Amino acid sequence: METLIEETKISALATSLSGSFSNKIPDHFKNTAERATGLMSGLEFPSTRDEYWKYTRTAQISKVDWKFSDEIFNAEIPAHISGPKIVFVNGHLNSELSDLNANANFEIGPFHESNLDVEKEFEPYEDFRTNPFLALNKAMPQNGYVLRVSAKSNIENTIAVVNIYTGDKVISQPKNVVVLEKGSSAKIKEYHIHTKNSGKTFANTHSSFVVGRNAQLGIDILQYGSDESFHLQNADFLLDRDSRVVQNTFTQEGNWTRNNTNVRIQGENVNANLNGFYIPSGTEHIDNHTIIDHEKSNSESNELYRGVLLDKSVGVFNGKVFVRQDAQKTNAFQSNGNVLISDTATMNSKPELEIYADDVKCSHGSTTGQLNDEAIYYLQTRGVPKKLARKMLISAFAEDVLKHLVSEDIRGEIEEKIDTKLAK
Amino acid sequence: MLEVKNLRAKIEGKEILKGLSMKVNPGEVHAIMGPNGSGKSTLASVLAGNEDFEVSEGTVSYKGENLLEMEPDVRSHKGVFLAFQYPVEIPGVSNINFLKAAINERREAHGQEPITAKEFLKRVKEKASLVELDNKLTNRSVNEGFSGGEKKRNEIFQMAMLDPTLCILDETDSGLDIDALKIVANGVNQLRSKDRSFIIVTHYQRLLDYIVPDFVHVLYDGKIVKTGGKELALELEEKGYDWIKEEQNPVEA
Numbered sequence: 001m002e003t004l005i006e007e008t009k010i011s012a013l014a015t016s017l018s019g020s021f022s023n024k025i026p027d028h029f030k031n032t033a034e035r036a037t038g039l040m041s042g043l044e045f046p047s048t049r050d051e052y053w054k055y056t057r058t059a060q061i062s063k064v065d066w067k068f069s070d071e072i073f074n075a076e077i078p079a080h081i082s083g084p085k086i087v088f089v090n091g092h093l094n095s096e097l098s099d100l101n102a103n104a105n106f107e108i109g110p111f112h113e114s115n116l117d118v119e120k121e122f123e124p125y126e127d128f129r130t131n132p133f134l135a136l137n138k139a140m141p142q143n144g145y146v147l148r149v150s151a152k153s154n155i156e157n158t159i160a161v162v163n164i165y166t167g168d169k170v171i172s173q174p175k176n177v178v179v180l181e182k183g184s185s186a187k188i189k190e191y192h193i194h195t196k197n198s199g200k201t202f203a204n205t206h207s208s209f210v211v212g213r214n215a216q217l218g219i220d221i222l223q224y225g226s227d228e229s230f231h232l233q234n235a236d237f238l239l240d241r242d243s244r245v246v247q248n249t250f251t252q253e254g255n256w257t258r259n260n261t262n263v264r265i266q267g268e269n270v271n272a273n274l275n276g277f278y279i280p281s282g283t284e285h286i287d288n289h290t291i292i293d294h295e296k297s298n299s300e301s302n303e304l305y306r307g308v309l310l311d312k313s314v315g316v317f318n319g320k321v322f323v324r325q326d327a328q329k330t331n332a333f334q335s336n337g338n339v340l341i342s343d344t345a346t347m348n349s350k351p352e353l354e355i356y357a358d359d360v361k362c363s364h365g366s367t368t369g370q371l372n373d374e375a376i377y378y379l380q381t382r383g384v385p386k387k388l389a390r391k392m393l394i395s396a397f398a399e400d401v402l403k404h405l406v407s408e409d410i411r412g413e414i415e416e417k418i419d420t421k422l423a424k
Numbered sequence: 425m426l427e428v429k430n431l432r433a434k435i436e437g438k439e440i441l442k443g444l445s446m447k448v449n450p451g452e453v454h455a456i457m458g459p460n461g462s463g464k465s466t467l468a469s470v471l472a473g474n475e476d477f478e479v480s481e482g483t484v485s486y487k488g489e490n491l492l493e494m495e496p497d498v499r500s501h502k503g504v505f506l507a508f509q510y511p512v513e514i515p516g517v518s519n520i521n522f523l524k525a526a527i528n529e530r531r532e533a534h535g536q537e538p539i540t541a542k543e544f545l546k547r548v549k550e551k552a553s554l555v556e557l558d559n560k561l562t563n564r565s566v567n568e569g570f571s572g573g574e575k576k577r578n579e580i581f582q583m584a585m586l587d588p589t590l591c592i593l594d595e596t597d598s599g600l601d602i603d604a605l606k607i608v609a610n611g612v613n614q615l616r617s618k619d620r621s622f623i624i625v626t627h628y629q630r631l632l633d634y635i636v637p638d639f640v641h642v643l644y645d646g647k648i649v650k651t652g653g654k655e656l657a658l659e660l661e662e663k664g665y666d667w668i669k670e671e672q673n674p675v676e677a
Binding site: 395 | 473495496497511512514516517527566586
């Protein structure tokens with residue numbers, strides 16, 4: 001039986017999804033979920049008329065009859081992801097594949113079993129109108145990881161989180177919460193893998209990071225989409241004074257990828273670093289949107305996004321930096337560099353600075369160009385074939401981002417992806 | 425080793441080489457001199473395989489093969505080396521790593537095993553000392569932040585590492601002070617052998633005080649108009665290029 005749904009309404013999607021939603025919402029989150037459900041009514045799928053979505057269409061998402069899936073088995077974890085990890089499939093914990101145990105220094109577990117409540121702190125920044133998908137995630141949050149690190153604790157080993165999205169017309173909405181108490185530190189690597197040849201998958205994720213005073217967080221994100229995947233990853237950071245954060249996002253592949261990262265610097269002497277590398281090919285679409293909000297003085301932010309675009313791929317970068325009136329002595333640097341390997345690839349890059357303080361150092365730069373032919377020729381005259389010369393230049397370009405890796409052990413798979421994409 | 429016959433080449437439709445011929449035998453050092461714009465650097469670029477130049481006529485035979493049909497990297501594998509007038513800076517590509525790759529590509533082309541790390545390092549040490557190139561520079565990104573003199577020394581270092589049979593030096597002396605010039609010349613002289621030939625493109629005779637050529641050719645308006653021994657360079661130094669121009673354009677004179 002076919003039901004008539006208003007395709008453009010997010011709330012219509014929510015209604016049609018409610019039948020397949022089987023996750024249990026933790027008590028502390030129920031109010032948030034209800035509020036999000038309420039605020040969702042009237043919200044439409046964003047269109048390119050919305051500034052925030054100018055270069056990234058969501059129409060393809062709105063046309064699919066999505067459902068949640070309880071299928072958590074038959075999921076395979078790529079062999080190269082070794083060591084302890086917590087695994088989620090379609091927004092459900094897969095405890096058989098997970099082998100990560102908490103200890104005295106930290107707690108880790110699925111969202112639905114946690115009573116860690118951080119929503120209130122993020123509420124002032126919530127903007128469902130700009131990003132209605134966030135309302136959808138909050139209305140029907142599924143299982144992601146919740147990590148809490150005790151004050152002054154330092155987790156030696158990188159915590160691996162694996163998200164697998166599989167099935168056809170399956171939506172997943174993992175909700176993650178990370179709290180680093182003061183003086184603590186942690187390293188995380190997040191995998192997002194859309195199973196190939198399984199059908200259309202849509203991941204609409206949300207992570208809340210609360211980084212306490214003098215705490216240090218490093219996170220590498222690896223995104224492996226499929227030919228039919230839609231990957232929308234939302235992250236919100238609250239940074240207290242003297243904290244340091246590094247987030248590196250590597251978009252390895254995927255039909256449609258959109259990353260929204262928002263960082264609120266709420267204390268002095270914070271060091272915030274957002275880096276990203278993407279190498280789309282075919283008709284892949286990759287969009288990185290960032291907001292860095294300097295609310296307090298004497299902090300520093302660095303953004304470095306690098307892209308190599310092949311075939312008919314499309315890249316988008318929009319980085320917004322706010323320096324509030326109280327944020328004197330802010331240092332904010334932003335750089336987006338792109339290399340177009342084909343004549344048919346497109347890059348849309350838009351850096352934005354809004355400065356309300358007068359004693360600040362801010363810079364942004366955006367470049368999009370081709371590989372340096374002169375350099376290729378030079379290398380060739382030394383006996384390096386053209387293909388290898390190109391690869392050397394692109395590897396050097398990617399290294400600008402790779403040198404910020406939190407976990408060096410993922411370097412190999414990133415370099416390998418560059419190699420295979422260039423070899424085609 | 426190299427035979428150039430009636431070579432014509434143009435860039436962006438403009439003909440620069442207009443029927444150049446020359447022959448280089450193993451072990452010989454040939455100097456190419458001439459006024460600015462006569463086509464000296466174009467000759468070097470065409471021999472190295474720069475795609476910006478289009479060869480419209482003539483032949484270049486190298487060790488009996490048609491050089492013009494080869495990609496620049498293949499020419500390198502067969503022993504051609506060009507020391508650039510303006511060496512390119514390549515940020516992020518390490519001098520050492522790229523040279524190792526270059527050597528191994530060449531070895532592969534000759535059916536040889538890759539060079540061992542030990543052998544490679546030994547060679548780096550040996551060849552770097554030839555041009556007094558600092559160890560730190562060999563490990564840095566290619567030419568990035570190098571001074572003019574360091575760049576030229578790096579060119580000769582790379583030349584020594586790649587062990588070519590035909591070395592083309594394109595105005596290697598330009599921008600060098602006398603001390604750097606001596607170091608570069610000394611490096612080149614140590615590489616001279618009965619199997620290795622040099623084409624030295626230069627505007628000034630100065631370099632030829634230190635690298636003594638077997639032949640000096642004067643290139644003018646895309647052609648070699650005069651050939652002599654090393655004394656021709658001295659004559660040019662003394663009299664300048666005007667008398668060549670006058671000889672070539674008697675009506676204007």
